[in-house]
Amino acid sequence: MSERLLVEGNEAVGYGALDAGCDCYFGYPITPQNEIIEWLSRELPKRGGVVLQAQCETSTINMVQGAAATGARVMTSTSGPGWSLMQEGMSNIATAEVPCVVVLVQRGGPGTGGLRQVQMDYNSVTKGGGHGDYRNIVLAPASVQETYELMQLAFYLADKYRVAVVVLSDALIGQMMEPLELKKLDFGPLPSKEDWVVTGKSYHKDGVKHMSLIVKGTPDDPRFPTWLSFPKHLYEKYQTIEKNEVRYEAVALEDASLVIVAFGYMGRISKGAVKIARGEGLKVGLLRPITLWPFPKEAIAQLAERGFTFLVVEDNFGQMVEDVRAAVCGHGSGGIHLLNMFARSSSADGALIHPRRIVEECKQILGGNR
Amino acid sequence: MSQIEKQRVWVSGTPRLWRYNPIGARQCAGCHSPIVERIICEVIEEMGIEGNVICVTGIGCSALANFLFDFDSLKVAHGRPVDAATGVKRALRGRPVVFTLQGDGDCIGLGGGALISAASRAEKITVIMANNAVYGQTRGQMAPTTLVGQVTTTTPFGRSPAEHGYPIHTAELVAQIKGTAYSVRTAVNNPANYQRTKKYLKTAFQKQIDNVGFTFVEILEACPTLWRMSPVESLKWLEEVLMAEFPLGEFKNVDKIE
Numbered sequence: 001m002s003e004r005l006l007v008e009g010n011e012a013v014g015y016g017a018l019d020a021g022c023d024c025y026f027g028y029p030i031t032p033q034n035e036i037i038e039w040l041s042r043e044l045p046k047r048g049g050v051v052l053q054a055q056c057e058t059s060t061i062n063m064v065q066g067a068a069a070t071g072a073r074v075m076t077s078t079s080g081p082g083w084s085l086m087q088e089g090m091s092n093i094a095t096a097e098v099p100c101v102v103v104l105v106q107r108g109g110p111g112t113g114g115l116r117q118v119q120m121d122y123n124s125v126t127k128g129g130g131h132g133d134y135r136n137i138v139l140a141p142a143s144v145q146e147t148y149e150l151m152q153l154a155f156y157l158a159d160k161y162r163v164a165v166v167v168l169s170d171a172l173i174g175q176m177m178e179p180l181e182l183k184k185l186d187f188g189p190l191p192s193k194e195d196w197v198v199t200g201k202s203y204h205k206d207g208v209k210h211m212s213l214i215v216k217g218t219p220d221d222p223r224f225p226t227w228l229s230f231p232k233h234l235y236e237k238y239q240t241i242e243k244n245e246v247r248y249e250a251v252a253l254e255d256a257s258l259v260i261v262a263f264g265y266m267g268r269i270s271k272g273a274v275k276i277a278r279g280e281g282l283k284v285g286l287l288r289p290i291t292l293w294p295f296p297k298e299a300i301a302q303l304a305e306r307g308f309t310f311l312v313v314e315d316n317f318g319q320m321v322e323d324v325r326a327a328v329c330g331h332g333s334g335g336i337h338l339l340n341m342f343a344r345s346s347s348a349d350g351a352l353i354h355p356r357r358i359v360e361e362c363k364q365i366l367g368g369n370r
Numbered sequence: 371m372s373q374i375e376k377q378r379v380w381v382s383g384t385p386r387l388w389r390y391n392p393i394g395a396r397q398c399a400g401c402h403s404p405i406v407e408r409i410i411c412e413v414i415e416e417m418g419i420e421g422n423v424i425c426v427t428g429i430g431c432s433a434l435a436n437f438l439f440d441f442d443s444l445k446v447a448h449g450r451p452v453d454a455a456t457g458v459k460r461a462l463r464g465r466p467v468v469f470t471l472q473g474d475g476d477c478i479g480l481g482g483g484a485l486i487s488a489a490s491r492a493e494k495i496t497v498i499m500a501n502n503a504v505y506g507q508t509r510g511q512m513a514p515t516t517l518v519g520q521v522t523t524t525t526p527f528g529r530s531p532a533e534h535g536y537p538i539h540t541a542e543l544v545a546q547i548k549g550t551a552y553s554v555r556t557a558v559n560n561p562a563n564y565q566r567t568k569k570y571l572k573t574a575f576q577k578q579i580d581n582v583g584f585t586f587v588e589i590l591e592a593c594p595t596l597w598r599m600s601p602v603e604s605l606k607w608l609e610e611v612l613m614a615e616f617p618l619g620e621f622k623n624v625d626k627i628e
Binding site for chain 1: 420421422423424426436437439440441442443444445446447450453454455456457458460461462463465466483484487
């Protein structure tokens with residue numbers, strides 16, 4: 001039997017990083033992710049890894065870019081305000097095509113906002129966030145165990161596609177303690193980094209220099225991409241990811257007539273709501289996207305074709321609901337309802353949308369009152 | 371062999387590391403950047419570190435060198451080479467010689483915070499900052515190093531202390547920081563200074579190799595195009611006006627940081 005621990009979600013990020021073979025961590029303190037930088041500062045150097053606390057998040061993401069260009073498995077972590085500072089780097093990493101993992105532990109916004117859980121950074125992580133046309137793979141865990149497993153997947157996907165992968169945690173999952181079972185995951189072979197890493201010319205097989213550039217496009221040299229061939233290459237890469245890497249959890253969808261769509265901790269709370277609703281004889285199911293980009297739009301479109309109605313539950317104004325609308329558009333006529341943060345139980349910053357409240361909403365929708 | 375390589379003309383005495391440039395030579399007549407690039411190549415060859423050196427450039431005229439240099443390099447965002455160089459150096463556990471090649475706007479304008487923090491951490495990298503007192507690539511706006519009274523496209527009546535403040539003396543500033551092992555200002559306006567700059571750069575690289583601390587080399591460069599002068603006039607202005615504001619010399623040179 002493998003080892004079982006009782007840890008916080010933020011520590012599970014650390015355990016996941018270690019088991020993925022994370023080599024370098026660059027970070028800057030910000031609540032509610034301080035446990036990550038503190039834990040890794042303690043544990044990573046023991047295993048020969050590099051940890052550096054930088055002077056700001058703008059610096060951490062650029063240190064990540066530099067370290068990633070050498071082929072190291074590298075990560076950083078932050079929360080909302082730091083994430084905003086990182087957008088320049090995220091955009092450059094997309095062009096430089098260096099693999100890295102960014103853990104975003106969401107907190108209240110906009111502005112400095114609050115320190116407790118929200119899901120307000122959905123649009124920023126899934127639609128790019130910085131300037132230019134690019135995507136990040138976004139993985140949204142709903143538990144401490146899943147945080148640990150998705151960290152390992154994140155490093156794998158980053159290396160597989162040479163992209164930045166965002167693990168979208170939040171103050172709730174990050175600071176909640178749960179049992180964690182450690183198990184190293186094997187996702188299969190990865191392409192070699194030999195032909196692009198920047199490590200010094202004499203360290204390359206053929207002795208030909210390598211360049212890691214954020215400016216791509218030359219007019220007249222066939223060895224380098226042109227102004228059009230480079231965006232086309234990125235576009236095709238993103239299409240491959242959309243085709244191959246969609247992940248979601250389906251709960252009781254077979255005979256459902258109402259499908260809740262929710263991610264992260266709201267996905268988990270909605271799972272509780274489905275259980276209560278089923279106990280009361282309501283035909284409610286759940287689709288919990290694990291990859292927020294690529295979004296499981298095909299799965300949602302297929303459900304829409306079958307005539308299902310949707311209830312999107314998210315702890316923000318309503319951001320993912322737009323992706324659900326886009327997925328449903330042209331597939332069936334089922335309604336799309338939204339239960340947003342204003343269904344929280346109280347005005348306290350730690351308040352949540354409770355399962356009972358979700359069940360109540362389901363009853364209203366199924367009763368034709370919405 | 372590609373078309374570009376066939377077209378390449380080898381000039382006797384050119385450093386081996388000075389290679390083809392598929393985007394074409396971009397520097398203007400009388401620009402000092404190619405001189406600095408050549409010095410870098412010569413120093414690397416003479417020190418025998420050519421297989422184990424990584425250059426990090428940012429955005430700006432000084433940062434067109436990636437294609438030119440025949441060794442590994444990164445090009446990162448404006449103001450961020452110092453951070454990226456830190457990442458490279460740390461990830462490779464201090465093995466290669468890592469240097470940045472930046473303009474004054476890149477280095478002390480946008481990247482000022484990163485520069486001071488890296489020096490404070492005694493980061494084992496070398497920062498080469500080209501100082502031409504204007505923004506070159508964006509065509510002549512005021513830079514952090516623009517002199518009082520100097521006319522640029524954003525100070526059309528001259529830089530006024532009341533409105534725009536004063537130029538930054540980066541080499542002196544960096545010399546004040548404890549983690550700095552070496553800080554120097556030099557120029558490439560004549561053969562004597564060319565040789566001095568080579569010596570300074572070798573010293574900086576050697577201190578990096580010896581893990582002494584942060585090393586900084588500021589180089590005054592002429593920009594005839596944006597100073598609105600002929601190359602010869604610009605040399606005169608550099609020697610008489612720019613050097614009066616920015617004196618040359620070593621501001622810090624220690625073998626051990628106590």
